[in-house]
Amino acid sequence: MTLSVRINHGFPGFALDVAFDAPPGITALFGKSGSGKTSVVNAVAGLLRPDAGTIRVADRLLFDAERRICVPTHRRRLGYVFQEGRLFPHLTVRQNLCYGRWFAKGRAGSDPIDRIVELLGIGPLLDRQPGALSGGEKQRVAIGRALLSEPELLLMDEPLAALDSARKAEILPYIQRLRDETDTPILYVSHSVPEVARIATTVVALEAGRVLRSGPAQAVLADPDVAPALGIREAGALLSGIVREHAEDGVTALAFSGGTLYLPLQRDPVGADLRVRIEAKDVLLATEAPTGLSALNIFPARIEKLRQGDGPGVLVQLRIGTDLVLSRVTRRSANRMGLAVGQSCYAVLKTVSVAKQDIG
């Protein structure tokens, strides 16, 4: 199922004009505060009626301004995690969680409530009212409520912003599983580049109500020209490989087009596909093969593209095997090392610098 959005809407002082397709998997809506992310999500949910355009999921037309079609929200079969929780104050946490299940009857069965309660760590809260929850607890309940309604389209507006990193690390794999095991399109709003890079299949970057760039995550993230839009300091590319071995000393070996990448221990079984985000700032360049270094991952590479911004850094696109990786070095280093397109060199990548949250 693909979600396809083409809409125009005018607020006083702000115009929304976006068109993008969200294929199965997670489509990350990315953009600065006030760029129109929530407005897009609201339009998809039927809470905002755009001035013009169409919205469809697979062959279901949800909205068509010209033909005056506007499927009411409750028949759009979606789950929405709002930016501000919106729990029902008069119901207990348990009742909030179960609210959508009633209408989901008959749709493809999803996870039992217990599993999601455990995942979100809200077991002890089940009999409380939302008024007696902390900010993060509220948000976790809101996530659970949306997931339990067994949606055919999931909208998540900064669902993890209020959560600590440990909790985030627990919830993200679940969302990834949702992405991989169902063909539910997920529209995911986030400010966090690592989060987006980790889970997004597709990235839609918004700026002032318009689509700046959109496309498959791997392609968009490995392009040094896109990096500034995402925040240059968070640039990084994605490598895919196959899990080869889990060593006893806590290192996982991943086979990819350029050789073997050593990572901190992963849970995925041997043979599984794995996607790893390599942050540009974690990739060092060496002109000669380094020795006696704590880094396990040293690969011969070729410089494909150099991008010099206004800042002190240079963004280097490297080809390792058939994969693309970004490296960010200072201008001084680049000059001293005489980096140029086509040149061969070594890419040094510390194992531990592949952060847990960047693997998925």
Place this chain on the structure above:
Amino acid sequence: MTLSVRINHGFPGFALDVAFDAPPGITALFGKSGSGKTSVVNAVAGLLRPDAGTIRVADRLLFDAERRICVPTHRRRLGYVFQEGRLFPHLTVRQNLCYGRWFAKGRAGSDPIDRIVELLGIGPLLDRQPGALSGGEKQRVAIGRALLSEPELLLMDEPLAALDSARKAEILPYIQRLRDETDTPILYVSHSVPEVARIATTVVALEAGRVLRSGPAQAVLADPDVAPALGIREAGALLSGIVREHAEDGVTALAFSGGTLYLPLQRDPVGADLRVRIEAKDVLLATEAPTGLSALNIFPARIEKLRQGDGPGVLVQLRIGTDLVLSRVTRRSANRMGLAVGQSCYAVLKTVSVAKQDIG
């Protein structure tokens, strides 16, 4: 002025029992969702009346359960950025911003409204109502409102969680300036370790309503034993130095006890004190001096402490000059290199891996 908090409070199913001192500067309240951070802040604000204990700022007693003293909120002279905004819906953004100024008359003059409006990027929103703002815009207005009330005590509950990293990077220095130029104690709740590490003078880690550890940020963050509490993957120590030079190619040289550290260009004038957070995962170890490496920062170091957790990594505390730095290497590397306490080695630190947001 020092804020001193010793309180006990029982919610059904949750007990709060904390005691800590917050000296001038920023005290970061750190802990998982539901650990009691907001409750502590509410108690300081006078919105929650603890069952027992005292709260004082310098010589002002704000609360004393035994002596039945409870200064009403509006006389506590504080600014509070709430986790959920709480803008006044019937007032415009401008009126919201100015609400507290009326009562601040006569207190030490602070920044003019224009400056803060510009800093927060809310100029175009001034005549709107909060109902027509995006999530991040609301939060920015809430920050401005608290700052403009010229508080003698500033409470910020996850003020930046809803903001994109570019905006965060703009606002953080302002909060740091507030920290450095006034003696206003700032109680700052955050889930983000880099954020906390960057700006906190003091760190108070909460777990399930109790204080797990508290103390000066530099000491707490450089202790490998504290790292797990903060989330091991986010461990990192703080280096202080003096700005020596801004080179033309965009590199700033910082003099510290161990030599000269090269950083991406900083704005601070030559001679200024600067604090840099070095993430453990960004510090490589080498047994012999590396050559031909893109890294500019290579320092001789001595291993002071080794900490092996349950995971695949080892946390190494290094002394460079008189400063302490953390490095995280895999167990495999540690074994291969034969790391041991007292051993000499080289610490390799990429210039760009000192993320902008970790400098302050």
Place this chain on the structure above:
Amino acid sequence: MTDWLGPEAWAAVALSLQVSFWATLLSLPLGIFVAYALSRWNFPGRQLLNGLVHLPLILPPVVTGYLLLLAFGRRGPVGSFLEETFGFVLAFRWTGAALAAAVMAFPLMVRAIRLAIDAVDPKLEQAAATLGAPRAWVFATITLPLILPGILVGAILAFAKAMGEFGATITFVSNIPGQTQTVPSAIYAFLQVPGEESTALRLVLVSVAIAMAALLLSEVVSRAVARRIAGQ
């Protein structure tokens, strides 16, 4: 007790309770519906409906009673229709007193409930819709529980008004002891007779006591509900 008040007065008390109870209970669903329509829907004639609902408040009660008599009397168009079709008579029966009380109390009930509905955050209803709940279900599970305190207030206002309603009732269904003589009519009758003020006073005390008890109960219940909603 019977001695203290006299059988006629007791009958009036019993009748007033019966009349007020049914007037409140039966008009409640309509009251909620009208309040919801006025608060949430935009339809032609909204202002007209709004005006109509408030009419009994604006008109002197005698006029309302007179209009009721003209419409629902046995010779009136509605009254004769009801009698012929369903054999249901309002005029000069306690049912008519209940109708008069309900009509007079209706504006108070509707306004109270409407204020409560206005205060419900539509965002919560939207959230329920995203979870698949159809409108009626959203109303029943979200809106209705949230406005429960308002409904209680509306009901108790209506009940109190019904206990005190005089002008419209006596004009519409007269003052027939045991059938349409409510407490206010009885008080009126006693006040017409010099020397009977003390009986009138006793009746006043009884009806005040009843209404106060109902008021107190509604207060307690609505506070409890509100506390529950706020999360204890």
Place this chain on the structure above:
Amino acid sequence: MTDWLGPEAWAAVALSLQVSFWATLLSLPLGIFVAYALSRWNFPGRQLLNGLVHLPLILPPVVTGYLLLLAFGRRGPVGSFLEETFGFVLAFRWTGAALAAAVMAFPLMVRAIRLAIDAVDPKLEQAAATLGAPRAWVFATITLPLILPGILVGAILAFAKAMGEFGATITFVSNIPGQTQTVPSAIYAFLQVPGEESTALRLVLVSVAIAMAALLLSEVVSRAVARRIAGQ
């Protein structure tokens, strides 16, 4: 126009407007205060005050009028005090009619405002307090503007009730043409005379028109305010 209605009836319309306007305006501050106290404060006697406020709703209007007469008449304790101290007379004056209307309308006004206050999120008031605003200021700048629609509703309910109030008014201040003869008294008088229904009907139409206009105005204003609060 004067012909159509007759000068006496016109005088009644003018007087009713005057009485209802002042009754509403002057009782508004007290109404807001009492509503706030009942909603937000816990003090001994809260329930008593609550009951007292509702009394005029529960009592037959004649009784209320009679009690007013006993208290505020020239021989009554309050009435004689007011007259001796301030030279202010209520009995048989339009001011007394305004008092009667205000008292009868008070429960409606208070309940409407109270419902609005109950709906204000205390978290906003807390936020104002953290910004240094003392309680009274918080009330004036946060609570009051947020309950404005509720106040409007309360005021319009009170005004409408005042326009229709008959029983208590005529009992307390009688019916002195040009001084205390309000529209409802005039209507009542016309209805007592066989064949005068048409004059009564005209007066009814005039008072309905006035009240409807006020209602419509309040509706428009309160919607505008609500929309403003919601951020247009």
Place this chain on the structure above:
Amino acid sequence: RDVSVFAAASLKTALEEIAADWRDETGHAATLTFAASSTIARQVDQGAPADLVLLASADWMDWLAARDLLRAGSRVALLGNTLVLIGSQAAPPLDPAPGFPLAERLGDDFLAMALVSAVPVGIYGKAALTNLGVWDTVADHVAQTDNARTALALVASGEAPLGIVYASDAQAEPRVHVLGRFPAESHPTITYPAALTVEARPEAAAFLSFLQSPEAASVFRSHGFVIHD
């Protein structure tokens, strides 16, 4: 079913006494419903279950007759009454006579009367004052009430120093004093007409006869009413 009597409110005490006597004598009971004459008339027009109506106003009885709601020939002028001037204190008597100094006695105070254009006792009172040539001098100082009882209460409580009510009302209120009686010729004859409705059952006629019996007459007289012969 009992005989249903709709009667003007001011007859309450007397009628209740007579109905009790009637029941003792015949075993038949009467249900007594009291309201304003205008209300009763309109309700009978709308099918009120009344067998016998007893009004304080001939006009409303005429109104009913014009609508063919009364049994032909059953109408009787059952009772009469007299108008009195009452005062709140044991004030010196003031006999209503042509040009009597009512205005002087009132000063700034008010004269309590029932509605002078609507309620029978008020209408009679205004006619009498007009006849005696003093209406214009006091017109601005008349506090009109919706019924005679309230006028009585105003005088009794001292709010109004003087008032005009029926003798039957004045008699029942110990706190007022009759200062003088209006001459019968100063106003139209006061009558309380009674009549059977077209739907009246036989017992109603019996009760109407009983109302005209000497026994009933003495009860009426004891409450201050006048019996026409």
